[in-house]
Structures are given as C-alpha cells and as structure tokens.
Amino acid sequence: MAEPAIRQLTLADADAWAALRHALWPHHPAAELGAELPEAVDAGLVAFGAFDGRAMIGFAEADERSYGDGCDTAPVAWLEGIYVAHAYRRTGLARRLLDAVERWARESGYHELGSDAELDNLISRLSHARWGFEETNRSVMFRKVLG
DSSP states (O other): OOOOEEEEOOGGGHHHHHHHHHHHOTTSOHHHHHHTHHHHHHTTOEEEEEEETTEEEEEEEEEEESOOTTOSSSSEEEEEEEEEOGGGTTSSHHHHHHHHHHHHHHHTTOSOEEEOOOTTOHHHHHHHHHTTOOOOOOOOOOOOOOO
8 A cells, every 4th residue: 555645735625625624623614614725825824635546634734823822933833733534543644744834834934833732632732742742831711701
C-alpha cells in the first residue's frame, strides 16, 4: 500500500474538504463549512490534504492570527484544525500534515505556530503534546445574558 500523498488544497477540493471539516466540527452544517471556504481562502487560510489515491483522508488548516496567547512573536501562524479519518489514525499521517503546515509557516516568515483545543478534548491535547506543542494557557470563559 502506497503512503498517502500530502498536498496543498485548493477550492477544487472544496467538496471533500468540507466533508472532512464536518467530521471535525460536526456541530456546524457541512454546507456552511463548504460555503465559507472561498472567503476563508481569499483571507489567507491555507490547508493541506492527505490523499489515499483520489480520496481525501485528512487535512490540516492554518492561518495567521494577529497574536497568540502564550506566543512571544506577532503575528503568529495558527493551526486552525487538523483531522485524519479513523482508519488512518496512529499512522503518523497527522504528523505529516503538521509538517506541511510548519513548512508553510517557516516559508511565510513566522517564528511560532500556535494552536488550541477544548479543555475536555484529551485526545487533541495529548496529540499536541506529542507534536511538540507546549501548553501555555488554560481558561474557562463565562457569560450571562442580561435581558
């Protein structure tokens, strides 16, 4: 079996990309996640996809943020999302996708790559640690609607 190929995504990949975005963020409608891609790409979102043949099996998205909590430089490259289909997990594919993001960030002149995860997402937090990220902050935010 050939190793999955990694390449930068374009809007030609939008349907498969949106489907995997929906797998990562199921609380958002797939159509919404696909519809926002043209504007996001125009605004600077970059993404890399992993392909087994013609099937997209994973992706990583990155963008620039004006600052990142815990980062020493600004602006900073930011890992916005990363996803690998269940059958391909624990194969090093997420690491390869992250390597592509890191290359893009370095080539774009960034000195740090930030990311975040929900406090209750232990798998993501452990993955980030394995990828060499260091935890810089924890917070719980609150709001109260005044009516």
